[in-house]
Amino acid sequence: MKKIFILILVFVLIGCTSLQKSAIKVSEIDLKNAEAAREVGKNLLSTWKLNSGFIRGSLGDAINQFPHEAVKAMDELDKLAEKTEWNDFDLGYSLGARVRLAGEIIVQAIKHYFPKLLEYITLPF
Numbered sequence: 001m002k003k004i005f006i007l008i009l010v011f012v013l014i015g016c017t018s019l020q021k022s023a024i025k026v027s028e029i030d031l032k033n034a035e036a037a038r039e040v041g042k043n044l045l046s047t048w049k050l051n052s053g054f055i056r057g058s059l060g061d062a063i064n065q066f067p068h069e070a071v072k073a074m075d076e077l078d079k080l081a082e083k084t085e086w087n088d089f090d091l092g093y094s095l096g097a098r099v100r101l102a103g104e105i106i107v108q109a110i111k112h113y114f115p116k117l118l119e120y121i122t123l124p125f
Helices: 002-065 068-082 088-113 115-119
Strands: none
Touching: 002 068, 002 088, 068 088, 088 115
């Protein structure tokens, strides 16, 4: 009985060690992803004023036909781009706002140009 208990204990300890190493690897990957996301966020915010001006200038009054959530995301990005320094929340939020903006535009484009396509796919947003 003692031998079985010792054997089980050894397997549990080996499993815990393996789990710890896996958790550390996952956290290291998350750190690298965070560093990349910070850089991407800074880069995209540094060019947002130009992009926003282009979008708004090319749309003119047609921006009123744009999805409300897309315009809201653009307004939020405009405010963030006014800042000269961003914290992690700002950078993460800006990336999320860009995803929301792109998602709204893609959904509306599909609805407008390819409405039959919606019968075959489920959109996550």
